[in-house]
Amino acid sequence: MKLDNIYQEEKKSNFAKVSEIIITMASRPSGFIGLSILVFHVILAFISPYIAPYDFKAINPTLMLQAPSAEYWFGTDDLGRDVFTRTILGGRTALTITFFGSLIALLWGGLLGIFCGLVGGKTDDIVMRIVDAFLSIPWILAMLLIVSLLGTSTEVLIPALGFFYGKGIVRVARAATHDVIAKDFIVSARARGHSNFSIIWNEIIPNVRDAILVEGAMRWSWMLLGFSSLSFLGFGVSPPTPDWGLMISNARGLMSFAYWSVIAPIVGLSSLIIGINLTADAFAKALGIDRSTKAPV
Amino acid sequence: MSDIIQKVKNLSIGFKSKKGEEILILKNISTNIKKGETVGIVGESGSGKSTLALAMMGYVKHGLYTIGGECEFNSSNLLNMKSKDLEKIRGRKIAMIPQNAGQALTPNLKIGYQIDEALQLHSDLNEKEREKKISELLNKVRLPSPETIALRYPHELSGGQQQRVAVAMALAGTPDLLLLDEPTTGLDVTTQAHVLELLNFIAKDTGTSMVYVSHDLGAIAQVSDRIIVMYSGEIVLEGPSRDILKRPIHPYTHGLLKSIPKLSLAGLPESMPGSQPQPGIIQGGCSFFDRCNFSEEKCKNKSPHLEFLKELNTSVRCFNYEKLLKESQINQNVNKIKNNSKDKEILNLSDVSISYAKQKLLDQIFNRISDDNPTVKDININIKKGETIALVGESGSGKSTILKSIAGLLRTKDGLIRFEESRNLSSELKERDPNDLRIIQLIFQNPDESLNPNHTVEEIIAQPLKLYFGLKGEELKKNIIDLLQKVRLGEFYISRYPRQLSGGEKQRVAVARAFAAKPDIILCDEVTSALDVSVQAAVLNLLQQLKEDFGTTYIFVSHDLAVVRAISDRVAVLYQGRLCEVGPSNDVYKFPSHPYTEVLLGAVLEPDPDIKPKLVAEDIVEEKPPEKGCSFQGRCSRIVGDICKKEIPPWQLTDSGNAIRCHIPIKELQKEQI
Structure with missing residues (x-):
């Protein structure tokens, strides 16, 4: 019950709204943990080049597979590179690529979903069947094909990931639009003769924005996992650039005697994914969209 | 005293606001319910009436808590009882009938099974006895052929029948106290009257005490011995x-x-x-x-x-x-009300029919609609400038459908909609030019749904002003404030969101938005039915005032015949998408001549214990209009013979200009009224 809503409140600035949402998110333990992890990773991504103790690509055969010590906190890998340096730098590419990838996914998935939900009829049928067809293709196969044809540059990875992770958002945005579309204020706007663009922009987006943002945040964590899988398979970041997926892949054969070289990137990757997940959940709860009662499509 | 079965003592229920203040929903309520008595609790939404009724069965809604006081049932306080003990009382001793029976019944279980479940919980009967009891209960609530009803699913029953099943389920535990939370609010006028009559009968027959919660004084007047009037969480009058x-x-x-x-x-x-x-x-x-x-x-x-x-x-x-x-x-x-209508015609519907039928592929390709028995058929109405014409009928009578077609939101199958004698309005929204759209504006039933929750009042009213007149900046703002003043809202409302307004204020904003387009015709779709009784009259007065100021024409759709009587110049009665009677409201209300009008008017509940509804026809619900003959043949009590089933009745004109569609000659129709 939202009894507090009945009380008069003044119109708030966007900044006040955002900060209120963040405070509500942080007031829940899970939200606080999630936000802290996420903020930690983002800050680390910004400052890591300046605080890294060693050069990430400096190979030193004399220091191969050293156990963690005061000098090399997380030990060294099979080429004698410092694991700590590589771990704190290893999230940068993944975070950047998947962040922009998620934005693209949100934009095209959200807009297409809203459009399909609004116009309905045959257009909706055809577009949704195409989306379904794409959903049935294992994304990793398609990604591998794209990457091997076009290379692994950022300009290829961002749109490709954005495309594959946007498909699911189409469905969510379309369902959220269907909830709104039956309301009389849309009927009223139609009867007044507003254009489809105006109805989408003024009437629908403010009402479905929250649901789509939450979905986008969830997709971000999935995309991160997906991107790391690509790196793991050797199709993401190319060496010697440090990347968690790549590091795990390189060190996995040495796990039995040099556990440190694989544990650090694993902790880095999973903590970031958990952080994003918890944040997205807290975000949904702060907005009043409870994911526990609604199954994601 | 031993004849008191429920004793509410100094009950206060409230919640904590975000700022930590304690806010009371119920303030120090004390009252008693006697054995065999029916008590009506009346109040507007937010007056605390439902909270009180729920507290009477020991339930406090999530987010609320008891601040003080007791609800004593058989001298034990329900509010601090363990849920295990409450289980023994709820259903067996105190039963509840919810507002919306359609939602209260499990959709995938048969009616008989659901009643059986209630019996298993609340009685000690064995399987055979229970089977007998189910028929008995269904008989008691006067459902036709209980055996077949028991095998049906809830969606196969009409709203009134569902409500009867809910009553039967509540009676399964032979309770001492029956709580009814707005049990007839969602029902049609005629069904409502029948359900109330049934409840009256049950109260007398079983001697059960009833607490009847409603906002509708008309319904309360029909059932209760004693009335408690609540306002803002307090009892203000009881007697x-x-x-x-x-x-x-x-x-x-x-x-x-x-x-x-x-x-x-x-x-x-x-x-x-x-x-x-x-x-x-x-x-x-x-x-x-x-x-x-x-x-x-x-x-x-x-x-x-x-x-x-x-x-x-x-x-x-x-x-x-x-x-x-x-x-x-x-x-x-x-x-x-002054009849402002001029002789000039503003809107003319001729032979309009509308179909909801799913179209076959061939028809889809040729973009045509084929349906022999459309939902709405043969609508011919001539609307004059400045008049208020009301379309009345039960749900399913097609009144809202006709409004949608006039607004261009629904394609018509046949017929023409003509504006000001010369201009034909296309039945497709896309083909209407902006001016065609501007002249017709809509006001909806529920302002919660018709105002975008994420827009401020300013943004809401600005939309038509920007769209039709291209206003900007200061001029736009000035116009918005002007409109707000016209609907009696102050300038400071401009930055509020709909959720910060009361129901009446929201509807005023919706009215302001409609008038912003400077329309010639405003379609009002049940504009007062979502409002509280005390606010309703104010909105009606406002609409009338604006109409006199602007010379607007209203097409007013409502199921509430008393509201229609108050505001309309002319009334068109619809049944199953076919017109039954059209005429000046004075005549339609004075001599209800069409048998259906008679049924409708007879069922209206007035807040007066001396005026009992007349139950003329059965409250059957027809799913589809009949293929041949008169649309009302299925429920008419004055059927003449085969002719009603075979031929569409002719229009007959009375001396006062009232048009009636019936096979019975006018003279005879009017004779029987006297």
């Missing part, structure tokens, strides 16, 4: 039903009864100013102070106590009840 309805001695009840439109009185009743305060706002003083015509200085600071008047057997919470005591009867003043 015998007849006294309260005939001689209310609290200003709120007095004003309320004055503001309810009646069938016998044409014209708009006086409206009550303002609306009920939000909980927590009133700190000291009388909660009704702002809206009261009798208020004095002391009411502002001092809150009156509930005073028991022995000679009247009534409790009242007012300092000045004596003033009202002197008034022997309610004098309802009505503002007679």
Whole structure:
């Protein structure tokens, strides 16, 4: 019950709204943990080049597979590179690529979903069947094909990931639009003769924005996992650039005697994914969209 | 006393606001329910009536908590009982009938199974006895052929039948107390009357006490022995039903009864100013102070106590009840509406039919609609400039469908919609030019849904102004403030969101938005049915005022015949998408000549214990209009013979200009009325 809503409140600035949402998110333990992890990773991504103790690509055969010590906190890998340096730098590419990838996914998935939900009829049928067809293709196969044809540059990875992770958002945005579309204020706007663009922009987006943002945040964590899988398979970041997926892949054969070289990137990757997940959940709860009662499509 | 079965003592229920303040929903309520008595609890939404009813079965809604007081049932306090003990009482001793039976019944279980479940829980009967009991219960609530009903699923029953099943389920545990939360609110007029009659019968037959919660004084008047009037979480008046309805001695009840439109009185009743305060706002003083015509200085600071008047057997919470005591009867003043209609025709519907049928592929390809028996058929109405024409009928009569087609939202199958004698309006929204769209504006039933929750009042009213007139900046703002003033809202509303407004204020914003387009015709779709009774009259008065100022034409759709009587110049009665009767409202209401009009008017509930509804026809619900003959043949009590089933009845004109579609000659139709 939202009894507090009945009380008069003044119109708030966007900044006040955002900060209120963040405070509500942080007031829940899970939200606080999630936000802290996420903020930690983002800050680390910004400052890591300046605080890294060693050069990430400096190979030193004399220091191969050293156990963690005061000098090399997380030990060294099979080429004698410092694991700590590589771990704190290893999230940068993944975070950047998947962040922009998620934005693209949100934009095209959200807009297409809203459009399909609004116009309905045959257009909706055809577009949704195409989306379904794409959903049935294992994304990793398609990604591998794209990457091997076009290379692994950022300009290829961002749109490709954005495309594959946007498909699911189409469905969510379309369902959220269907909830709104039956309301009389849309009927009223139609009867007044507003254009489809105006109805989408003024009437629908403010009402479905929250649901789509939450979905986008969830997709971000999935995309991160997906991107790391690509790196793991050797199709993401190319060496010697440090990347968690790549590091795990390189060190996995040495796990039995040099556990440190694989544990650090694993902790880095999973903590970031958990952080994003918890944040997205807290975000949904702060907005009043409870994911526990609604199954994601 | 042993004949008291439920005793509410100093009950206060509330919640904690975000700021940590304790806000009361119920303030110190004390009342008793006697054995075999039916008590009506009336109040507007937010008055705490449902909270009180739920507390009577030991339930406090999530987010609320008991601050003090007790609800005693058989001398044990329900509010601090363990849930295990409560289980034994709920259903067996106290049963509840919910507002929306359609949602309260499990959709995938058969009716018989669901009643059986209730019996297993609340009685000790074995399987055979239970089977017998199910038929008995269904018989008791007067459902036709109980054996077949028991095998049906809830969606196969009509709303009225579902409500009857809910009654049967509540009776399964042979409870001592029955709580009814707005049990007839979602039902059609005729069904409502039948269900109330059934409840009356059950109360007498079983001797069960009933607590009947409703906002509708008309329904309360039909069932209750005693009435409790609630306002802002307090009991303001409590006493015998007849006294309260005939001689209310609290200003709120007095004003309320004055503001309810009646069938016998044409014209708009006086409206009550303002609306009920939000909980927590009133700190000291009388909660009704702002809206009261009798208020004095002391009411502002001092809150009156509930005073028991022995000679009247009534409790009242007012300092000045004596003033009202002197008034022997309610004098309802009505503002007679002026008939502004000019001779000029503004909208003409000729042979309009509308179909909802799913179209075959071939028809889809050729973009045509083929349906032999469309939902709405043969609508011919000629609407004059400046008049208010009302479309009335039960749900499914096609009244809203016709509105949608006029607005261009729904394609017509056949027929023409003509504006101002010369211009044909296309039936496709896309083919209408902006001016065609501007001249027709809509006001919807529920302002919660018709206003975008993420827009401020300014943005809402700005939309038509920007779209049709391209206004910007200062001029736009000036126009918005002008419009707000026209609907009696202050300038400061401009930055509010819909959720910060009360129901009446929201509807005013919706009215302002409609008038912003400077339309010639406004389509009002049940505009008052989502509003509280005390606010309804104010909105109707506002609509009438605006109409007189702007010369707008209203097409008014409503199921509430008393409201229609108050505001309309002409009435069109619809049944199953076919017109039955069209005529000046005075005539339609004075001599209900078409058998269906007679049924509808007979079923209207008035807040007067002396006026009982007349139950002329059965409350069957027809799914589809009949293929041949008169649309009302299925329920008509005056069927002449085969002709009704085979031939569409002809239009007959009375002397006063009333057109009736019936096979019975006019003279005979009118004769039987007298």
